[in-house]
Amino acid sequence: MTPVDLFARADGLRAGRTPFVLATVVRAERPTSAKPGYRAIVLPDGTIEGFVGGACAESTVRLQSLAVLRTGRSTLLRVTPAADGQPAAEGMVVVDNPCLSGGTLDIFLEAVVPTPLVHVFGDTPIARALVDVGSAAGYAVTLSTDPAAPIPPDATAVVVASHGHDEAPVVRAAVHAEVPYVALVASRTRAPAALAEAELPADLAARVRSPAGLDLGARTPGDVALSVLAELVQVRAAAARETPVPTRRDGDAAGEAVAPGPRRQLPVVDPATAVDPVCGMSVAVTPTGLQLEHAGRTWYFCATGCRTAFAGDPARYGG
Incomplete structure (x- = not known):
């Protein structure tokens, strides 16, 4: 895959709101097959498109990239056959890779995750202000006036701002979809009745924030959106810290703390690991990983060389 093809592929993944890791070799200590500037894309299922090193280096990049996608935090990866056991520098992950032919690779793993998506329902000044303010704040914002429209599968927030029109079905759909933040724009007087119309169990109704927003004394649509x-x-x-969220609904009086909403996971394969029985490396257990069935068990490998060695004499490697 040429650099142009790789970047076009990355643009397409961004447009489709598909998370991926852009892996870039930033330093290569010979002998290595990859050179500075080589790049690859790592997809959520562990597929690697592009080139950042041989099979063993690729296996390590796959495993570490899946971990990066889980956290959304980019990192610098050092793959070396001569790790000295010293703590890695801040922001760096060091992996001792005995399969490498003597060189060291430093690879920047950039997590490219979709912009948080805010789904707004309603045809009101506040709904339109939420689109403007949310977009200016860097969120992806969708606006719908159809109560039957499906909730976007990766929505971070759903805000119902329809002023009494078709609120209940949208609130129910958002809560049952486990959207982390669900808010209903309503006055303190109307909010209880509006929530009652949604006919949610008490534990689910408690997740809906209404009146929506912090008590800032907002009056205009723009202020409410803010x-x-x-x-x-x-x-x-609070969800990132897994701590309760303090609520303030009446001036400076603090309300009860509310547990953070569910943490919607990115659609990424959980980076379960296995140990290559030949070289001892940790490898990602993914559909695209090298594997072999033997004695009623699936064995995973970093490269074809290790798989071939195991297949030739399983007993030697514990098989």
């Missing part, structure tokens, strides 16, 4: 997005920022930060 208060809702401020609360969304607070909820997302």
Whole structure:
């Protein structure tokens, strides 16, 4: 895959809101087959498109990239056959790879994850202000006036701002889809009745934030939109820390703490690992990984050489 093809592929993945890792070789200590500037894309199922090293290096890049996709945090990976056991520098992961032919690779793993998506329902000034303010804040925002429209599968937030029109079905759909932040724009007087119409069990109804937003004394549609997005920022930060979110609904009086909403996972293969029985490397257990069935068990390998060695004499490697 040429650099142009690789970047076109990356653009297509971004447009389709598919998470991936862009792996770039930034340093190569000979002898290595990859050189600085070589790149590859690692997809959520572990597929690697491009080239950042031989089979053993590729296996390590796959495993570490899947871990990066889980956290969304980019990192610098050092793959070396001569790790000295010293703690890695901050921001770096060092993997001792005995399969390498003597060289060392430093590979930057850039997590490219979709922009958080906010789904707004309603045809009101506040709904339109949420689109404007949310977009300016860097969120991907969708606006719908159809109560039967499906909730986007990767929505971070759903805000119902229809002022009493078709609120219940959208609130129910968002809660049952386990969207992390669900908010209903309603006055303190109307909010309880509006939530009751959704006919949700008490534990699920408690997840809906209404009145929506932090109590900032908002009056204009733009101010209300700002208060809702401020609360969304607070909820997302609390979910990352797994701490309760303090609620403030009446001036400066603190309400009860609310547990953060469910953490919607990225659609990424869980980076389960196995140990290559030949070289001892940790490898990712993915559909695209090298494997072999023997004695009623699936064995995983970093490269074809290890798989061939195992197949020739399984007993020598514990098979």
